[in-house]
Amino acid sequence: QLQVAESGGDLVQPGGSLRLSCVVSGFTLNKADIGWFRQLPGQEREGVACLLNYDGSTFYRDSVKGRFTISRDKAKNTMYLEMNNLGPEDAGTYYCAVGQTHPSAQAMCSMTARLGPQRGAWGQGTLVTVSS
Numbered sequence: 001q002l003q004v005a006e007s008g009g010d011l012v013q014p015g016g017s018l019r020l021s022c023v024v025s026g027f028t029l030n031k032a033d034i035g036w037f038r039q040l041p042g043q044e045r046e047g048v049a050c051l052l053n054y055d056g057s058t059f060y061r062d063s064v065k066g067r068f069t070i071s072r073d074k075a076k077n078t079m080y081l082e083m084n085n086l087g088p089e090d091a092g093t094y095y096c097a098v099g100q101t102h103p104s105a106q107a108m109c110s111m112t113a114r115l116g117p118q119r120g121a122w123g124q125g126t127l128v129t130v131s132s
Contacts, residue, residue: 001026002024002025002026002027002098002120002121003024003025003026003121004022004023004024004025004096004097004098004121004122004123005022005023005025005123005124006020006021006022006094006095006096006123006124006125006126007020007021007022007023007126008020008021008126009093009094009126009127009128009129010128010129011129011130011131012086012128012129012130013130013131013132014086014087014088014130014131014132015085015086015087016086016130017082017083017084017085017086018083018086018128019080019081019082019083020036020080020081020083020094020096020126020128021078021079021080022034022036022078022079022080022081022096022123023076023077023078024077024078024079024098025077027098027120027121028074028077029053029072029073029074029077029078029079029098030053030074031053031100032053032098032099032100032120033050033051033052033053033054033098033099033100033101033102033105033108033117033118033120034050034051034053034070034072034079034096034097034098035047035048035049035050035051035070035096035097035098035099035105035108035109035112035117036048036049036050036068036070036079036081036094036095036096036097037094037095037096037097037109037112037113038090038092038093038094038095038128039092039093039095039125040089040091040092041091041092043092044113045095045113045114046061046113047059047061047108047109047110047112047113048060048061048064048068048081048094048109049061049064049068049069049070049081049109050070050102050105050106050108050109050112051070051071051072051105052102052104052105052108053100057104057105058070058105059104059105059106059108059109061109063089064083064090067083067084067085067086068081068082068083068084069081069082079096079098081094081096083128086128086130087130088130088131090128090130091128091129091130091131092127092128093125093126093127093128094125094126094127094128095122095123095124095125095126096122096123097112097116097117097120097121097122097123098117098120098121099112099117099118099119099120100118100119100120101118101119102118
């Protein structure tokens with residue numbers, strides 16, 4: 001069955017970088033819309049970055065533009081989130097998700113944050129801590 005597993009969360013100093021990974025089993029990234037989401041302390045889950053399989057278009061929430069990059073390695077069936085210049089405001093639990101046939105990358109980020117991925121699944125989450 002479909003399974004997604006995040007890794008790479010760690011303790012990092014402000015201004016530091018991390019790369020999160022998500023290994024997908026039972027589903028090929030050749031056919032998948034992909035996204036990264038996070039839940040900050042005391043807040044609802046929010047879309048961070050999404051990529052539409054149909055045309056490779058991407059969406060980033062305003063607070064991470066220029067700092068985070070979503071990517072995929074189809075040969076390894078793995079997706080990534082490169083995070084640079086991290087701050088305390090980025091600390092929380094990060095989740096990957098895969099799905100299908102979202103109307104746009106922005107729609108995947110907004111819809112999946114509220115309702116879950118369309119024709120897909122969540123990972124279990126990986127914790128990112130930003131502290132001196």
